[in-house]
Amino acid sequence: MKNEDKKKRIIEAALTVFAEKGFYNSKISEIAEKAEVADGTIYLYFKSKDDLLISLFEYEGAIIVSNMKKAMEKVKDPVEKIRTFAINHLNMVTKNRNLATIIQVELRQSSKFMKEYVNKKFVEYLNLISDAIHEGQKIGIIREEIKSGIAKRAFFGALDEMARYWVLSPSKKYNPISSAKQISDIFIRGLIKEEYLNKY
Amino acid sequence: MKNEDKKKRIIEAALTVFAEKGFYNSKISEIAEKAEVADGTIYLYFKSKDDLLISLFEYEGAIIVSNMKKAMEKVKDPVEKIRTFAINHLNMVTKNRNLATIIQVELRQSSKFMKEYVNKKFVEYLNLISDAIHEGQKIGIIREEIKSGIAKRAFFGALDEMARYWVLSPSKKYNPISSAKQISDIFIRGLIKEEYLNKY
Amino acid sequence: MKNEDKKKRIIEAALTVFAEKGFYNSKISEIAEKAEVADGTIYLYFKSKDDLLISLFEYEGAIIVSNMKKAMEKVKDPVEKIRTFAINHLNMVTKNRNLATIIQVELRQSSKFMKEYVNKKFVEYLNLISDAIHEGQKIGIIREEIKSGIAKRAFFGALDEMARYWVLSPSKKYNPISSAKQISDIFIRGLIKEEYLNKY
């Protein structure tokens, strides 16, 4: 029976190598070596190099989305949910630096089918933000004129740009968590009605 | 000048091809064909394929930064400067879709030296935002606790994520300009002191 | 016997797969699957893929030669033996289409040792023709100047080219048996002395 542990070792190795060199500069043989399997073994578990990258997203992405969901469910106040998202996202980036790097770098890469796949999980992730915004609008805290489709992307983009800075920049000037706090602070002030300004 | 024209033609061609296929899937021969020069000719103007990508950023990036500077100089109010940045950025993306795609996709690519280069122009571009923030803080409109290093990245990231959505997504639900307005609206409310809320 | 059954199943499977895809495009795993055994099991019965092909010839070839011998022994007249060979050969091709295809295609393949092996059985088969010719010459029906070494190959080649046509061609214009009759008719007229023309 194919060994699940071996599959995981390959994904782990690919995670490191892709993060370090980028997808196109990574060699299957290098991943194999790092995973301590033969080159051919990788092809028992993955159809191709592309498939390995996709599977990696699939595997790790599912965990991330699920963790974020759990974290946000614990929070009731929709505005606090937004803050929770920010902190968790940056925190996740800190803890999964390699994955974050790959998402930063390769998520933007071209091959169509990959974009399509990744999108599903990504949209699910993004919608955790818009759900909170909708809720906030329903209970009258968040301004009606906010379009959640724009705001969710803007918020995610803001956080992710910080993540990128943190991941790629050699000098770590800003602590991810405090960045998350400042960014959610700015956003929340930007989203909510004037009368709630002092509450958050 | 003859030469400059040919160099420009190559850059234009590279712009299209890189945007369409991504850097690693683009062939020098394809760029040469589109530019109507011989493959070898490209190497008279650029040291390597990498150098072509860098030069492309250099060439186009200078124009973009310069345009943005001009646009922002016309505006005096620092808060309005921020809004101006947003509108101009999304506008630029709309007008230079290929370049935007490349920046979205390849800017994230890994090869170290490229990241370093790109950073210079990029930092200059980003600092147009932080300069406005500093100014706003100086004249007492923007809250003191805002860290411009975080805010500039967050703001840029927010805009850029919308740009990415617009550039990559087949369905164009959101108009770039109106997105720019909503995003700057959110940010500005998030940045300024409470007492100025009604002013902007 | 259990083992023999498994060995036979592998040979049958190989027969089908080799015929369908050709030796070099056939995979051991595909043969194993068709034979409903594990890949490794094949190596318990055959030393290598090459050996499997050889064994296949050996196994099936023995049957064919033996059948042909029996059929020809029943006929006394050496000239009729020739006709019998023709009819039986084409008939065999019709009944063992896969084997025929493999012989047509792979018998010609290069690896030296295979050619050598196959030759033994093949020569035995061919000699059934030359034996009949010799006999015909001994009893004065077949012309003395006929060189049996040439005639046997020519006759076999003629039949086999028809077999090839039948095996490979999608449109089945000529019925194998009637072809066999015409070809042996031509040959017999070509081999026998003038005075026997009306006899056959």
Place this chain on the structure above:
Amino acid sequence: MKNEDKKKRIIEAALTVFAEKGFYNSKISEIAEKAEVADGTIYLYFKSKDDLLISLFEYEGAIIVSNMKKAMEKVKDPVEKIRTFAINHLNMVTKNRNLATIIQVELRQSSKFMKEYVNKKFVEYLNLISDAIHEGQKIGIIREEIKSGIAKRAFFGALDEMARYWVLSPSKKYNPISSAKQISDIFIRGLIKEEYLNKY
């Protein structure tokens, strides 16, 4: 401009290597070495290894068919045309041993598109025989009951089996030309009406 001489050198080299090792056991690098070009150069002239084999047939096949046509046109008597075909075919095999080997071995190989291509030329070649037979029937020399579709294949098969023997067999017992004569002698006697037996 791509060098026609270089293309020919590659075909020549492929001819030798394919003949020696068979298509599947031949390496592009080996052909390149023998042709004194770089591996990649082969791909400037041929789309793939398959294409190289096809082009080889195309290139050499055209010459062979054309030569045979010329040779047969010189002969008026349709029966003598048949003999001419035999002698020329075996002669060609003698002179183009490598090509003959490849045709013997690879013509039978599987990939469909190749069989289809080769067929066109092959049918043209075969029809030189059936044309002569038809002519012979028209002028009343060849028996009416002969089906040219069968006879042409039988005759070709007979000659080709001898060619195979000569090409593959280490011991060269039979001289190709004298084989050709005996085979055409047998066939012609088999084809013509009794009253013409003494004429040929």
Place this chain on the structure above:
DNA sequence: CATGAATGAGTCTTCATTCAT
């Protein structure tokens, strides 16, 4: 300056074969 034919290093992928269970 311009060309584009030639180069050849580089890598993914396949698949016959092995061997621990």
Place this chain on the structure above:
DNA sequence: TATGAATGAAGACTCATTCAT
């Protein structure tokens, strides 16, 4: 005996780069 996961050697093909013209 039987299995099938693992191996790793092997090779077709690509394409950035060079250089003779």
